[in-house]
Amino acid sequence: MPLALLALAVGAFGIGTTEFVVMGLLPDIAGDFGVSVPTAGFLVTGYALGVMLGAPLMTVLGTKVSRRRMLMLLMVLFVAGNLLSALAPTFGLMVAGRVVASLAHGAFFGIGSVVAAELAAPEKKAGAISMMLTGLTVANVVGVPLGTLVGQHTSWRVTFLIVAALGVVGLAGIAKLVPDVPKPADVRLRHEVAAFANVQVLLAMAMTVLGFGGVFAAVTYIAPMMTRVAGYAESSVTWLLVLFGLGMVVGNLLGGRFADRRLMPMLYTALGGLAVVLALFTVGAHDKAASAVAVFLIGALGFATVPPLQKRVLDHAHAAPTLASAVNIGAFNAGNALSAWLGGLVISAGAGYTAPNGVGAALAASALVLAVVSALLERRTVERGRGGLSSAQARPAAAQEEPASAPGRAAG
Numbered sequence: 001m002p003l004a005l006l007a008l009a010v011g012a013f014g015i016g017t018t019e020f021v022v023m024g025l026l027p028d029i030a031g032d033f034g035v036s037v038p039t040a041g042f043l044v045t046g047y048a049l050g051v052m053l054g055a056p057l058m059t060v061l062g063t064k065v066s067r068r069r070m071l072m073l074l075m076v077l078f079v080a081g082n083l084l085s086a087l088a089p090t091f092g093l094m095v096a097g098r099v100v101a102s103l104a105h106g107a108f109f110g111i112g113s114v115v116a117a118e119l120a121a122p123e124k125k126a127g128a129i130s131m132m133l134t135g136l137t138v139a140n141v142v143g144v145p146l147g148t149l150v151g152q153h154t155s156w157r158v159t160f161l162i163v164a165a166l167g168v169v170g171l172a173g174i175a176k177l178v179p180d181v182p183k184p185a186d187v188r189l190r191h192e193v194a195a196f197a198n199v200q201v202l203l204a205m206a207m208t209v210l211g212f213g214g215v216f217a218a219v220t221y222i223a224p225m226m227t228r229v230a231g232y233a234e235s236s237v238t239w240l241l242v243l244f245g246l247g248m249v250v251g252n253l254l255g256g257r258f259a260d261r262r263l264m265p266m267l268y269t270a271l272g273g274l275a276v277v278l279a280l281f282t283v284g285a286h287d288k289a290a291s292a293v294a295v296f297l298i299g300a301l302g303f304a305t306v307p308p309l310q311k312r313v314l315d316h317a318h319a320a321p322t323l324a325s326a327v328n329i330g331a332f333n334a335g336n337a338l339s340a341w342l343g344g345l346v347i348s349a350g351a352g353y354t355a356p357n358g359v360g361a362a363l364a365a366s367a368l369v370l371a372v373v374s375a376l377l378e379r380r381t382v383e384r385g386r387g388g389l390s391s392a393q394a395r396p397a398a399a400q401e402e403p404a405s406a407p408g409r410a411a412g
Contacts, residue, residue, distance in 0.1 A: 068179065081104070130256020219244060
């Protein structure tokens, strides 16, 4: 593995930790600032909105900057946001710090995916992307539980100071190890925007929203589902989330490996498997063992879609992939928000805490349908190209025969 990928993975680890660790610290933060836990939930909402808006915004602002320099600037922004969160004297400034840190999230993973792919051989691009994303998945297994533990036993401010320090380490690694390859001179903002005219790019992003929506329809409500339906103690929820994180790590690595061999079959398998597991989880959540297996599989199958979808966006965005890659990262958060909203609707309607799993199954199945449509459209385009090539090859042959027949007609 190139050391540059390790530097990107460290940055991804810090970003993944700060995104999710706040969820376990909300009661402590709410108590310190004298606000309710639902009000403290704006720290999660604000971050998600910042990711969605920051992904295209920061990428556009960085169109004139080399990718390594832009990654470094994003890590500086990340460190500043976490320092502001750690030292914030008021809740409003804490929210501001979260938003500042989130602005780096989408663009970092978007630009980082492009850089990771460029560092790898053509047949190993998805694997390189998955290696960078390993930092994000490992954060859910190591960074989030440890950060929560530190915050609960010392202060949540210490957790954010540690995350800021991780950002400094990531910044130093990028500065030292990532090659300073300038962006192609002929790629301008209009070229980046033009990538969105490609139907395959749009279909990949729609698959991202729906596929990841399937994952977080279940995970958003995992605490009440596991405690009130499966019968787990509240203290077990943390370890169930670690199990989900382990699934993320395994799925991400397998998705990257197999996407480099057969990308679309990998997507069919992951999305189809995710839909089936979520559907079974809807009726099997009362069993503790089955629930634990389902949580792991949801993480694995969900994150097995990330490298192939990200690579598909890069492939079809052609020479201007940076903005499309970053917006696709924002699409993951759009899926999170969509599924959380839909899951809340069915629970509020009285369908029970397992109902979001059914919503997730429907979303994943919809993503699978889009994957099939995408493949059919791609096959039709290839066949048309072959037909056009055959016609072009036939015309020169006919033109060569024409002069030979002309003398015959003249002689006649």
